Amino acid sequence: MPTPTARAQDREIVRLAVPAFLALVAEPLFLLADAAIVGHLGTRELAGLGIAAAILQTVVGLCIFLAYGTTAAVARHLGAGQLRRALAQGIDGIWLAILIGTVATVAGVLLTTPLVALFGTGPAVSGFAEDYLRVAFLGTTPLLIMLAATGVLxxxxxxxxxxxxxxxxxxxxxxxxxxxxxxxxxxPALGIAGAALGSVVAQVASALALGWVVVRAARREGASLRPDLPGIRASGRAGVPLLVRTLTLRASLLIGTYAVVLASGSDDGVGMATHQLAMTLWSFLAFVLDAIAIAAQAITGRYLGAGDVDGTRAVTARMITWGWRSGIVTGLGLAALSPFLGPLFTPDPAVQDLLVPVLIVAAIGQPVAGIVFVLDGVLIGAGDGRYLAWTGLLVLLAYAPAALVAGWLTHSVVWVWVAMTVVFMGARLVVLVTRSRGSAWMVTGAR
Structure with a gap:
């Protein structure tokens, strides 16, 4: 296969990344809508949402391999000309999502109180967090089905x-x-629990829609829809390294949340509410940058499945350029809007004032984030999960003490965010760039 030109690479990246960009912009609106609506109930309600969101995003985020691993596997089979096998593997991924989602839902509802208690907040904030989380856990299985079906597509x-x-x-x-x-x-007015219930209903509808599209394609190609235990086990084994990688990332973010609790020191909820808004906005921008990473997963898997090493190397370099340029754009936009974002989500002037310097720190790290997300997508698409898992542990070991010391010594939410930007994202940049310059990750073929 001839190496594509830069213009052809750009067209392929845009074709995949633009719809992914728009979808990923839409997805964080689940949390942005909750933050905006719940924020006007009160600061403690917003802080409670922050705790609940951190727990729920961790549970669902640990299962992101259902999307990422499925994308890479399906793309490899597609590149090798094996469409029926691609869809069969996708169906196995959806059944795995149903199994994991059922267990996670039951465990989450039963363990809501002790999970919230881990953050050590006062009873007022904890009560609101529990009210939201118990209902929100009912949407776990639909969310995981959405992940798996999206990965197939x-x-x-x-x-x-x-x-x-x-x-x-x-x-x-x-x-x-x-x-x-x-x-x-x-x-009736249900308060913070109503926000959780609305999201669950929307998630069920979305899961049904995506699942129907995948099932229709599988039936058209003659792929079986029945649970295939060997296939489900294989999907599970392939997802273990990505699970470890995601676990280390989520552990880092949870440690950052705990560091904010250390820095805040009181139950007025200002520090935690600020962190929740900043994390929601940071996640929003992360999803924007991740659109190129999604294109990287699909393109890398397909090129390597077809045995095109030169094309893989060339398109990777092109996507890195897209990554840092996009990071500059999102960083400048976040910095410019930082004084105006707080009032959109909360009437509390203390939260509004603290949010501005936190967002400035986040804005400075956006170009690095753009490169990190792209290379993460490239290596996931290549099936290089073991490297991502091991280096994720190294990043966690470097970041955890930095975040905790920043929260404990400075009592400043801003310095916790400095630790995240410099240590967490900086360490990820180093390990990913180092790997991408080698060739060990470029394994060709359908498997």
């Missing part, structure tokens, strides 16, 4: 269908959240 080089479903699901989510939180007509 991305592996098939289809990022438009997840976009349509994400936009529709978020519109439903915003309407339901507002009605259920504040009440309307015969619908």
């Amino acid at each position: 991305r592996g098939l080089q289809d990022t438009r269908t997840p976009l349509v479903v994400a936009v529709a699901g978020n519109l439903v989510n915003i309407v339901l959240n507002y009605v259920l939180v504040y009440g309307a007509g015969p619908v």
